[in-house]
Amino acid sequence: MGGVDPVSNIVRFLVILFLQVFIFRQVSLGWGGADYMFIFLGPLFIALIPLRTPRPLTVIFAFLFGISVDFFHETLGVHAAAATFCGYARQFALAILEPHDGYKVKASPDGKDLSLSWWLSYLAYLVAGYTIFYFSMEAFSPVFWKQITLKSLLTAPASLLLCVIMIAFLRPRI
Amino acid sequence: MEQILRILYNNSSFFTFAVLQLLCLYLIVNFNSPQNAIAAETASIFTGSIESATVKAEGYLNLDEENEIQRREIADLRSRLPESGYSTTVGIDSIEDQAYAQRFIHLTANVVNRSPYSPNNTLVIDRGTSQGVAIGQGVIGSKGLIGIVALPTENFSRVISVLHRSARISAGLRNNAYGTLQWDGQDPRRMKMTDIAEYLTIAKGDTVFTTGFSNVFPTGQVIGTVESSEVQPGTGSQNLIIELINDPLHTNNAFVIRDLFKDELAKLKPLK
Numbered sequence: 012m013g014g015v016d017p018v019s020n021i022v023r024f025l026v027i028l029f030l031q032v033f034i035f036r037q038v039s040l041g042w043g044g045a046d047y048m049f050i051f052l053g054p055l056f057i058a059l060i061p062l063r064t065p066r067p068l069t070v071i072f073a074f075l076f077g078i079s080v081d082f083f084h085e086t087l088g089v090h091a092a093a094a095t096f097c098g099y100a101r102q103f104a105l106a107i108l109e110p111h112d113g114y115k116v117k118a119s120p121d122g123k124d125l126s127l128s129w130w131l132s133y134l135a136y137l138v139a140g141y142t143i144f145y146f147s148m149e150a151f152s153p154v155f156w157k158q159i160t161l162k163s164l165l166t167a168p169a170s171l172l173l174c175v176i177m178i179a180f181l182r183p184r185i
Numbered sequence: 186m187e188q189i190l191r192i193l194y195n196n197s198s199f200f201t202f203a204v205l206q207l208l209c210l211y212l213i214v215n216f217n218s219p220q221n222a223i224a225a226e227t228a229s230i231f232t233g234s235i236e237s238a239t240v241k242a243e244g245y246l247n248l249d250e251e252n253e254i255q256r257r258e259i260a261d262l263r264s265r266l267p268e269s270g271y272s273t274t275v276g277i278d279s280i281e282d283q284a285y286a287q288r289f290i291h292l293t294a295n296v297v298n299r300s301p302y303s304p305n306n307t308l309v310i311d312r313g314t315s316q317g318v319a320i321g322q323g324v325i326g327s328k329g330l331i332g333i334v335a336l337p338t339e340n341f342s343r344v345i346s347v348l349h350r351s352a353r354i355s356a357g358l359r360n361n362a363y364g365t366l367q368w369d370g371q372d373p374r375r376m377k378m379t380d381i382a383e384y385l386t387i388a389k390g391d392t393v394f395t396t397g398f399s400n401v402f403p404t405g406q407v408i409g410t411v412e413s414s415e416v417q418p419g420t421g422s423q424n425l426i427i428e429l430i431n432d433p434l435h436t437n438n439a440f441v442i443r444d445l446f447k448d449e450l451a452k453l454k455p456l457k
Contacts, residue, residue, distance in 0.1 A: 065197075065198075066197065066198030066201075067197045067198045067200075067201040069198070070198055070201040070202045070205060071201060071205070074205045074208075074209075077209075078212075081212075086217060087212045087213070087216035087217065088208075088209045088210070088211070088212030088213035088214075088216060088217065089209075089213055089217065089220075091205070091208075091209045091212065092206060092209035092210065092213060095202055095205045095206055095209060096202070096206065098202070099198060099199070099201075099202035102198065148209075148213060148220075149220075151213070151219065151220040151223045151224070152223045152227070
C-alpha cells in the first residue's frame with residue numbers, strides 16, 4: 012500500500028475512496044442550517060500518484076477518483092471537476108516546490124527524501140486548489156463568492172490536517 | 186501537421202484536463218438541479234440579449250415596410266378626422282317656451298366661410314336643407330345674434346349677417362318698448378335701434394332683447410346694451426345706439442334656429 016507499483020496505487024485509491032465516502036462524508040460542521048466545513052481526501056490521492064506518471068494520466072486518474080466520489084455523494088461532476096483541476100494543477104505545485112537537485116524520477120514523492128514541511132506545502136497547494144474549485148463548482152455562480160470563500164477557508168485547513176495525518180500511514184516507501 | 190501534433194503532445198495534460206473538465210461541466214449541469222437552474226438562467230440571459238439584439242436588427246431591416254404600414258395607417262386616420270369629412274351629425278338642443286310646447290329647435294352649425302368685410306356682410310354655415318335649414322331661420326352664437334339664413338343649399342347655407350344693411354331685426358327692452366334693429370354699415374360693434382316712442386325713458390345700459398315678433402329668433406335673446414339715445418325731432422320717436430354683446434363677424438360656433446310654428450304664424454298675416 013505504501014509502494015509505487017500499480018497494485019499499491021489501486022489499493023490506495025480504494026482505501027482513500029472508502030475513507031472519503033463512508034467516513035468523512037458524515038463529517039460536516041455548520042450553523043444556521045448550512046454546512047460550511049467538510050473533509051476532502053481527494054487531494055491526498057492526487058498528491059500520492061507516482062511522480063513519473065505521465066501528466067495526462069495523472070489528470071485522468073484524478074478524474075476517476077473524483078467521479079467515484081461523486082457517485083457516492085450524489086453530486087455527479089462536482090468532485091470530478093475539482094479533482095481534474097487538482098490533478099492538472101499538481102504539475103505546477105511540483106514545479107514550484109522542486110528541490111535544487113530535482114526529484115528522484117523513479118519514485119512517487121518520497122517521504123524519505125522529502126521533509127514534512129515540503130509535504131505540508133505540497134498538500135496545501137493541492138487542498139487549496141481542490142477546495143476552491145469544488146466550492147466554485149458547487150455554487151456555480153460568482154454571485155455566491157461569500158459562501159465560496161467562507162467554505163473554502165473552513166474546509167481547507169481541516170482537510171489539510173486530515174491529509175497530513177493520513178500521510179503518516181500512507182506515505183509511500185520504496 | 187507535425188507542429189500541431191507536437192503542440193498537442195506537449196500540452197497533452199492540458200487538453201486532457203480541458204476535455205475532462207468539459208465532461209464534468211456537462212455532468213454538473215445535467216445531474217445537479219441547483220447548478221442546472223443557474224446554468225439555465227445564465228443561458229437565458231445570454232440568449233435573451235442576443236435575441237433582443239437580433240430582433241432590433243430585424244426591426245431595422247423591416248423599417249421600410251413598417252414605414253409604409255404607418256403611413257397608410259396615418260392616411261386612414263386622417264380621413265377619419267372631423268375636418269376631412271362633412272359632418273352629418275346633428276346636435277339638437279331646444280328651448281321650451283312658456284307654454285311648455287316645443288317651438289324652437291337649435292341646430293349646431295359652424296361658420297365655414299365669410300364675405301370680406303363690407304357694409305353688407307354675409308357668411309356661410311355648414312348646415313343646409315338636408316338638416317332642415319330654410320330661408321328666414323335665425324342664426325345665433327353662444328351669445329348674441331349672428332344673422333338670418335338667406336340661401337340654403339343641400340349641405341350649406343348663406344347667412345345674411347346682422348351686420349348687413351338690409352337686415353332688420355325686431356328688438357325690445359324690458360319695459361316692452363320695441364323697435365327695429367339695423368346696421369348703418371359704420372361700426373361693427375354698434376347697431377342702431379329705431380322707432381322707439383319718444384316719451385319712453387331709456388336708460389343707458391338697458392339690455393336689449395329679441396322680441397320674437399318676426400318668428401326668426403326666440404324671444405329674449407340678449408342682443409346688447411343701450412349706449413345712447415337720440416330723439417328724432419318731429420317724428421315722435423327716438424333712436425338708440427346699441428352696443429352688441431358679441432362680435433358677429435368673428436364667431437365660429439353657431440346655432441340655426443328653426444321655429445316649428447312659423448307656418449302657423451305665417452297664416453296670421455296682417456289684414457289688408
